[in-house]
Amino acid sequence: MSAVAQSNPVANVSPRSRLRLSLFYGFLLPIVLLSLLAAVAIGSTHISWSTILQVIEFKILPQAWTSSVHVTKAEEVIVWLIRVPRVIVAFFVGAGLAAAGVVLQALFRNPLAEPTLIGPGEGAVLGGVISFVTGWSATSVLSLPLMAMLGALLALLIVYAMATRGGVTPVATLLLAGVATSALLGALASLLLSVNIVNWQIAQEIVFWMMGGLDARTWTHVWLCAPFVVLGIAASLLQTRDLDLLQLGEETAASFGVDVESSKRLLTLTAAILTGAAVAVAGLIGFVGLLVPHAVRLILGPSNRTLLPASALTGGTFLVLCDLLARTIHPPTEIRLGIVTALCGGPLFIYLLLRQYRGVAN
Amino acid sequence: MTALIGPNGSGKSTLLRLLAGLWRPENGEMLIDGKAIHSFARKEMARRVAFVPQETQIDFAFTVGEILAMGRYAHRGRFSPQTQVDHAAINSAAAYCDITHLIGRAINTLSGGERQRVLIARSLVVEPEFILLDEPTANLDIHHALDVLQLCESLSRQGKTVIVATHDFNLVLRYVTRLILLQGGLLIAEGRQEEVLGRQTIQEVFHVEAEMIPMKTGQPVYVFYPVPVARTQNGSVAEPGNMD
Numbered sequence: 007m008s009a010v011a012q013s014n015p016v017a018n019v020s021p022r023s024r025l026r027l028s029l030f031y032g033f034l035l036p037i038v039l040l041s042l043l044a045a046v047a048i049g050s051t052h053i054s055w056s057t058i059l060q061v062i063e064f065k066i067l068p069q070a071w072t073s074s075v076h077v078t079k080a081e082e083v084i085v086w087l088i089r090v091p092r093v094i095v096a097f098f099v100g101a102g103l104a105a106a107g108v109v110l111q112a113l114f115r116n117p118l119a120e121p122t123l124i125g126p127g128e129g130a131v132l133g134g135v136i137s138f139v140t141g142w143s144a145t146s147v148l149s150l151p152l153m154a155m156l157g158a159l160l161a162l163l164i165v166y167a168m169a170t171r172g173g174v175t176p177v178a179t180l181l182l183a184g185v186a187t188s189a190l191l192g193a194l195a196s197l198l199l200s201v202n203i204v205n206w207q208i209a210q211e212i213v214f215w216m217m218g219g220l221d222a223r224t225w226t227h228v229w230l231c232a233p234f235v236v237l238g239i240a241a242s243l244l245q246t247r248d249l250d251l252l253q254l255g256e257e258t259a260a261s262f263g264v265d266v267e268s269s270k271r272l273l274t275l276t277a278a279i280l281t282g283a284a285v286a287v288a289g290l291i292g293f294v295g296l297l298v299p300h301a302v303r304l305i306l307g308p309s310n311r312t313l314l315p316a317s318a319l320t321g322g323t324f325l326v327l328c329d330l331l332a333r334t335i336h337p338p339t340e341i342r343l344g345i346v347t348a349l350c351g352g353p354l355f356i357y358l359l360l361r362q363y364r365g366v367a368n
Numbered sequence: 369m370t371a372l373i374g375p376n377g378s379g380k381s382t383l384l385r386l387l388a389g390l391w392r393p394e395n396g397e398m399l400i401d402g403k404a405i406h407s408f409a410r411k412e413m414a415r416r417v418a419f420v421p422q423e424t425q426i427d428f429a430f431t432v433g434e435i436l437a438m439g440r441y442a443h444r445g446r447f448s449p450q451t452q453v454d455h456a457a458i459n460s461a462a463a464y465c466d467i468t469h470l471i472g473r474a475i476n477t478l479s480g481g482e483r484q485r486v487l488i489a490r491s492l493v494v495e496p497e498f499i500l501l502d503e504p505t506a507n508l509d510i511h512h513a514l515d516v517l518q519l520c521e522s523l524s525r526q527g528k529t530v531i532v533a534t535h536d537f538n539l540v541l542r543y544v545t546r547l548i549l550l551q552g553g554l555l556i557a558e559g560r561q562e563e564v565l566g567r568q569t570i571q572e573v574f575h576v577e578a579e580m581i582p583m584k585t586g587q588p589v590y591v592f593y594p595v596p597v598a599r600t601q602n603g604s605v606a607e608p609g610n611m612d
Binding site: 022023115116117244247250251254255257260261262263264265303307308 | 385388390410411413414415417418419421425426427428429430431434435438439441442444446472474494
């Protein structure tokens with residue numbers, strides 16, 4: 007046993023990990039900016055970069071600052087009313103799903119937990135369908151995201167009650183409980199749709215919404231999604247130390263002073279808000295919450311204080327790029343966004359599952 | 369340093385969890401300084417009593433530094449950043465347990481002995497009065513087991529109350545000053561080794577014959593033999609323990 011070494015570097019933040027963090031953001035931030043611009047610039051109608059910048063400048067900056075604008079009305083509509091909101095929605099949906107993934111993975115102590123795979127996604131769909139069927143969505147635009155969050159919360163409570171015993175969640179049980187809950191809630195959503203198919207207008211609305219994707223997303227969708235995603239991320243950022251300790255096990259967390267029950271309640275609510283907000287505007291988009299946290303964890307490590315914001319930012323960018331790919335790879339048709347993310351995330355999911363069963367965890 | 373001993377299911381782990389305030393007793397009360405344990409706030413309890421669980425499976429690649437920093441949870445507010453006091457506690461615990469060189473390593477890449485030292489260091493980071501360890505030497509080879517026990521003993525000499533639940537009382541005898549023997553959730557005996565671990569008691573509680581061999585160090589070493597078991601014709605085993 008050596009004596010106390012006062013000259014030690016600060017124990018938990020080594021200079022190396024600080025450098026790694028700066029490098030990560032040094033790479034990521036330009037990519038974020040470029041992806042956002044590229045996603046606005048590239049599309050079926052060719053619009054020059056300078057026009058794009060002019061429109062955005064004109065809309066964002068105070069009128070006095072902008073020089074004379076040489077943009078046609080059509081270009082302005084395409085850029086500002088079609089592409090920009092779509093890209094922003096994609097960004098917040100991706101950020102929300104990735105952050106939800108981080109929270110769920112800590113809550114279930116399992117890197118395979120993902121919002122659309124273990125139940126809350128289908129729960130949000132059911133909530134959304136209920137808000138259409140009851141006509142609430144017509145009376146208040148807020149009812150759709152709120153009902154989606156409520157549905158996600160319900161699904162999480164069911165899955166948690168089924169899969170977790172004494173603070174331990176075995177992978178197999180978690181996935182089975184998730185599949186069962188998803189199937190049940192999905193069936194209920196389809197049942198509601200079938201019963202209401204006679205009301206063609208509502209049925210059409212529901213079908214379009216359930217298909218998911220990001221086409222024809224407007225500024226309304228931005229306002230329905232972004233504030234909740236920001237709220238959810240802020241709430242989870244306040245709980246990163248609880249998340250870290252919960253990730254080591256509920257008993258360990260409790261012995262170090264975490265009020266486990268209230269913390270879990272708050273985190274479940276947070277995950278439901280994030281998932282509900284994303285599903286409400288984009289439907290079920292799988293694997294983002296699995297893929298992104300996993301990749302970021304490989305680079306930055308599992309500490310949630312760094313993992314959470316980095317995953318949210320990466321998730322947003324990832325989905326913007328996936329959406330760009332989905333609508334440009336096979337023109338003039340758009341590939342559904344969920345297909346692109348599943349093609350990226352499916353193989354990783356299988357790989358992680360195999361690895362867990364071989365006893366090597368993340 | 370106190371050892372909690374007893375056969376499987378005798379309530380060693382349960383007692384540790386009750387002492388750590390992780391579980392609430394169904395009947396009666398656990399007291400610290402005359403005050404019921406469950407009346408302490410969760411964080412206050414965590415600052416006073418550190419609990420080192422048995423065999424912690426950690427699936428995520430936290431670094432040792434991050435693991436140690438988590439020990440300061442109960443000392444920090446939700447919004448307060450890590451202070452010099454926190455750093456000092458982390459650094460001195462790491463130095464004390466001789467794991468300073470492991471600070472940047474991922475916890476799931478360590479050997480069993482290193483890992484146990486890290487978990488003990490994390491309990492020191494808390495700066496508790498009581499340290500409770502559940503089977504700290506399980507899964508360790510003899511060298512690392514002694515190493516860990518030595519560490520525990522030095523902590524108790526520093527004025528911490530150290531309680532170790534263990535199966536291997538031969539191993540801990542040299543280090544502990546007090547033994548508590550449990551069976552079926554009941555206290556059977558309590559005190560020094562010669563008061564607690566008589567041949568008769570060992571046979572009644574553990575259902576084995578024990579022979580005490582005196583050593584130069586003063587402590588005896590126990591050697592165990594199975595109690596002769598009477599097997600019936602169909603192969604089932606007659607209840608041992610009533611042989612005499």
